[in-house]
Amino acid sequence: MKCEWVKENVLLYVYNELPDDARYELEQHLARCADCTAELKTTRKFHTMLSELPVEEPSPNLVAASRMRLQEGLETAEQGRFWHRLIFDPAVWLRQVRFAPALAAAIFIVGFAGGIATTYKVVSDKGASIASGPVSSPAESSITGIQSISQDPASNHISIKYNTVSTQEAQGSLNDQRIQQLLLFAARNNYNSGVRMDSVDLLTQEPNNTHVREALMYALRYDSNPGVRLKALDSLGAFVKSDPRVRDVVLEALIQDSNPGVRTDALRLLDPVRADSSVRTVLQQLAQSDQNQYIRSQARIMLSQLPEFD
Amino acid sequence: MAGQASRIDDTLLVREAQRGNRAAFEELVRSYDQAVLRLALHLTGSEHEAQDVYQEAFLKAYKSIGNFRFECSFYTWIYRIVTNLCLDHLRKRQVRKEDAPVATDASGEQYDVLDQVPDGRSGANPERDLMRRELGKRISHALEKLTPRERMVFELKHYHGLKLRTVGEVLHTTEETAKNTLFRATQKLRGALADMR
Numbered sequence: 001m002k003c004e005w006v007k008e009n010v011l012l013y014v015y016n017e018l019p020d021d022a023r024y025e026l027e028q029h030l031a032r033c034a035d036c037t038a039e040l041k042t043t044r045k046f047h048t049m050l051s052e053l054p055v056e057e058p059s060p061n062l063v064a065a066s067r068m069r070l071q072e073g074l075e076t077a078e079q080g081r082f083w084h085r086l087i088f089d090p091a092v093w094l095r096q097v098r099f100a101p102a103l104a105a106a107i108f109i110v111g112f113a114g115g116i117a118t119t120y121k122v123v124s125d126k127g128a129s130i131a132s133g134p135v136s137s138p139a140e141s142s143i144t145g146i147q148s149i150s151q152d153p154a155s156n157h158i159s160i161k162y163n164t165v166s167t168q169e170a171q172g173s174l175n176d177q178r179i180q181q182l183l184l185f186a187a188r189n190n191y192n193s194g195v196r197m198d199s200v201d202l203l204t205q206e207p208n209n210t211h212v213r214e215a216l217m218y219a220l221r222y223d224s225n226p227g228v229r230l231k232a233l234d235s236l237g238a239f240v241k242s243d244p245r246v247r248d249v250v251l252e253a254l255i256q257d258s259n260p261g262v263r264t265d266a267l268r269l270l271d272p273v274r275a276d277s278s279v280r281t282v283l284q285q286l287a288q289s290d291q292n293q294y295i296r297s298q299a300r301i302m303l304s305q306l307p308e309f310d
Numbered sequence: 311m312a313g314q315a316s317r318i319d320d321t322l323l324v325r326e327a328q329r330g331n332r333a334a335f336e337e338l339v340r341s342y343d344q345a346v347l348r349l350a351l352h353l354t355g356s357e358h359e360a361q362d363v364y365q366e367a368f369l370k371a372y373k374s375i376g377n378f379r380f381e382c383s384f385y386t387w388i389y390r391i392v393t394n395l396c397l398d399h400l401r402k403r404q405v406r407k408e409d410a411p412v413a414t415d416a417s418g419e420q421y422d423v424l425d426q427v428p429d430g431r432s433g434a435n436p437e438r439d440l441m442r443r444e445l446g447k448r449i450s451h452a453l454e455k456l457t458p459r460e461r462m463v464f465e466l467k468h469y470h471g472l473k474l475r476t477v478g479e480v481l482h483t484t485e486e487t488a489k490n491t492l493f494r495a496t497q498k499l500r501g502a503l504a505d506m507r
Contacts, residue, residue: 011496012489015467017474046500047468052445053453055469058347062357066347066364070339073369074332 002029006036014043072222075188174205180212187215193225200228204235213239217249226259233262237269247273251282260292267298274302320384327375335375338384339368346392353396353465355450363399367392382479389480393462400458452502460495467492
């Protein structure tokens with residue numbers, strides 16, 4: 001009977017899932033029973049064999065690529081989330097509230113006219129006086145979302161809860177950590193390409209900083225504006241030889257950027273590392289079959305300048 | 311000790327993330343993402359599919375972090391999301407396999423063209439590597455004979471070392487059920503791989 005119990009529990013034993021007292025009893029039994037010991041051996045052998053399908057550690061490239069792709073996804077998701085806060089579900093809204101059409105119009109204008117900008121100014125001259133409370137006057141601060149609207153049926157008095165963010169200003173030099181943080185944030189998160197361009201432009205003055213370099217690589221990979229990508233590329237060009245990550249990102253831009261100007265620039269910047277095997281492989285492909293004639297011929301020229309070796 | 315500290319950190323980060331702090335969410339991601347990738351990679355056998363699972367899992371987590379009420383640890387919560395996505399993946403694969411094209415390899419054995427087994431690191435001994443890859447393939451085949459749930463329990467327990475209690479929590483079931491599923495899965499695998507040395 002004991003052997004039966006042991007055989008049933010040997011799997012859990014191997015997985016270290018037995019409670020201490022059961023484990024002790026099992027070990028005591030194994031010391032006296034050849035059959036059960038053999039069973040343990042078989043189970044262990046089976047487990048060893050299963051490791052012929054090993055769990056591989058994801059490569060650093062895979063981790064980095066996944067993280068970057070996720071960041072892009074998070075940005076898009078954030079947009080969606082924000083919209084959700086601004087736009088009312090009209091059915092719910094109508095059910096809960098009856099109030100002056102002018103005010104309703106004001107709220108809608110505030111909600112819709114805001115667009116996807118992160119802040120917008122409140123329309124304050126529609127005649128409703130917003131309860132003061134601990135909030136600063138609406139002219140100074142910007143509304144990011146309206147939490148609730150209710151009307152007292154007795155007095156028709158309206159109460160609106162809204163969230164605000166105040167616009168602030170930071171001043172300083174490029175060495176200032178706060179300035180750097182804001183620039184890095186702006187390079188990725190602003191929907192105005194002009195602001196992104198300005199921030200990337202400033203960041204290109206400090207490409208030695210790891211975070212800055214990452215932001216520039218991100219901009220080259222993912223920014224929707226080719227001007228911004230070009231700016232980032234030009235700054236990263238100097239590091240193509242010393243930093244393999246930069247080389248890989250520039251190579252990627254060469255292969256798949258949608259803008260021919262960016263691709264041409266990338267090709268030019270890869271010249272110092274044209275002997276590199278990954279670069280070589282790409283050049284060979286481009287020389288053979290790229291759609292863009294200039295790139296085809298440039299790739300051929302670069303390849304012809306390579307020393308012959310096997 | 312370190313475990314306690316990291317749980318407190320998680321709680322703070324989760325609260326911050328719930329307030330809309332994306333940097334806090336990204337910090338959380340960084341503590342778990344390699345484990346998630348490891349799981350998805352071993353289960354799907356493909357870097358590309360692993361990345362898809364990763365992306366979906368963390369986006370889902372980001373969108374629903376507001377609903378996380380600390381009824382379990384964040385660890386369990388994340389694993390639940392990933393596991394459910396993996397289960398979906400396994401179920402889809404099962405359906406595809408029913409009309410999957412089948413080919414014959416050099417030894418005359420049939421295999422599914424849709425099979426993907428990660429190419430292990432090649433060492434100095436190509437013959438041994440080939441054999442390894444063959445064994446790996448056979449194990450992969452055998453794992454595919456399990457039901458999605460059996461495969462998931464086995465994967466989490468055997469390959470990723472989660473405690474059966476956690477496996478139960480992740481799959482919204484009891485430790486006892488997880489245990490029985492593990493037994494069934496092991497039985498099936500031993501049967502399928504009986505002739506392997």
